[in-house]
Amino acid sequence: MPDTTKEKEPFEEAILEPNLLNEIAPETAMERPHIKGRLLNVVLCIFAFGMLVGYLFFAGEGEDMANALQSMQWSWLILAVVMVVGYWFFESVCMQIFSRDMFPKFRFRDTFLCTIIGQYFNCITPLSSGGQPFQAYYYNRFGMPLSKSMPMLVCRFVTYQVATSAFCAIVLLLRLHYFVDDNPALTTLVIIGFVGGLGLLSMLLAVAFWRNGIVKLVTFAFKLAGKLHIVKHPEKNIADTTKTIDDAYTEMHYMLKKPKLFLKSIGVTFVQLLEFFTISYVIMRGLGCDGDFLTVVSCQAFVYMISSFVPTPGAMGAAETSYALFFSTIYPSASFVALSTFIWRFLTFYFPIVVGMLVTLAVNRGDAVRAQEANRQK
Numbered sequence: 001m002p003d004t005t006k007e008k009e010p011f012e013e014a015i016l017e018p019n020l021l022n023e024i025a026p027e028t029a030m031e032r033p034h035i036k037g038r039l040l041n042v043v044l045c046i047f048a049f050g051m052l053v054g055y056l057f058f059a060g061e062g063e064d065m066a067n068a069l070q071s072m073q074w075s076w077l078i079l080a081v082v083m084v085v086g087y088w089f090f091e092s093v094c095m096q097i098f099s100r101d102m103f104p105k106f107r108f109r110d111t112f113l114c115t116i117i118g119q120y121f122n123c124i125t126p127l128s129s130g131g132q133p134f135q136a137y138y139y140n141r142f143g144m145p146l147s148k149s150m151p152m153l154v155c156r157f158v159t160y161q162v163a164t165s166a167f168c169a170i171v172l173l174l175r176l177h178y179f180v181d182d183n184p185a186l187t188t189l190v191i192i193g194f195v196g197g198l199g200l201l202s203m204l205l206a207v208a209f210w211r212n213g214i215v216k217l218v219t220f221a222f223k224l225a226g227k228l229h230i231v232k233h234p235e236k237n238i239a240d241t242t243k244t245i246d247d248a249y250t251e252m253h254y255m256l257k258k259p260k261l262f263l264k265s266i267g268v269t270f271v272q273l274l275e276f277f278t279i280s281y282v283i284m285r286g287l288g289c290d291g292d293f294l295t296v297v298s299c300q301a302f303v304y305m306i307s308s309f310v311p312t313p314g315a316m317g318a319a320e321t322s323y324a325l326f327f328s329t330i331y332p333s334a335s336f337v338a339l340s341t342f343i344w345r346f347l348t349f350y351f352p353i354v355v356g357m358l359v360t361l362a363v364n365r366g367d368a369v370r371a372q373e374a375n376r377q378k
Helices: 010-015 038-059 061-068 073-102 108-123 133-143 146-182 185-209 209-227 236-258 257-278 279-286 293-307 318-327 333-378
Strands: none
Touching: 010 073, 038 318, 038 333, 061 333, 073 133, 073 257, 073 279, 073 333, 108 133, 108 257, 108 333, 133 146, 133 293, 146 209, 146 236, 146 257, 146 293, 185 209, 185 236, 185 318, 209 236, 236 257, 236 279, 257 279, 279 333, 293 318, 318 333
16 A cells, blocks of 8 residues: 655755654654744744844944955864864763763764754754753664663753853853943843853752752642643643652762762863853954953853843844844954854854754664665565
């Protein structure tokens, strides 16, 4: 009987409906995660790119923009591309640190592929909510049981948040006078970003050391929301949230029992963050400008902290606006600010989407080919 199922185009298959075949690893197979409103998210990304291009042309002033384009030094910009890939590499190293402890036979190559796929789904989903589920799924596709990949991802989330909060605290101490004395208008944004990151870190610590109290607060909040008809299924929300808290509690205590593992991951993450935040400085040099390295890194760190809490795919809108605000005090003209914003956003947001989509498609195609070959041999 012929198959009447409509065949998906490669682009649609990669972005909307990854063709992941459970028969590749039935003993460890998990259901493919779903993203609500994924087509809308993709449309928003395309719209945001159009707005970014529009900002580049409308914010730039004719002669200044021409000077900015003429001053571009491509060797620095190529280095910026390499550094984006370097960010993925360091992320993979951190994941491999946990993998060697929990599932030693997993290959670094597969970890790197899962990282790129995770970056892709982080970019196209609000609050980076799609990255971890799809990473767990692809770890599973490459042979790692869900019982190993999920704890790894939780551990990685915890170490990343701890390292990010500590990193921003350090740069804030070193450059507090720059914001308070020289740019007081930015001080409020800096405080919002730092308090937001500190609040998330405090929640993680509360889960680790006050688990029962947090569960009681969550239960009370959802029951109250249910009585007020704000939440339709409070019991389900309580169960799901309690499971998340329990998972975080378990993995945080796992890391506390292995301080060397925890500190090693934190150390690599510090290098990763420094490398990632330095991309803005490299872009500045690529535009023929120069500035204080630590000031640029601190500005970029707080752009990241502020935009991390914006519930749009890739923090679109907030990321570009906060970047332009912080770096308008560093670049010599609005044209340089607009051009640097465009380059930075393209490298750190749209470039991962394109590369991640291609990697996702290649992995899916490879799975399909192997499945067909296995069927022929039966």
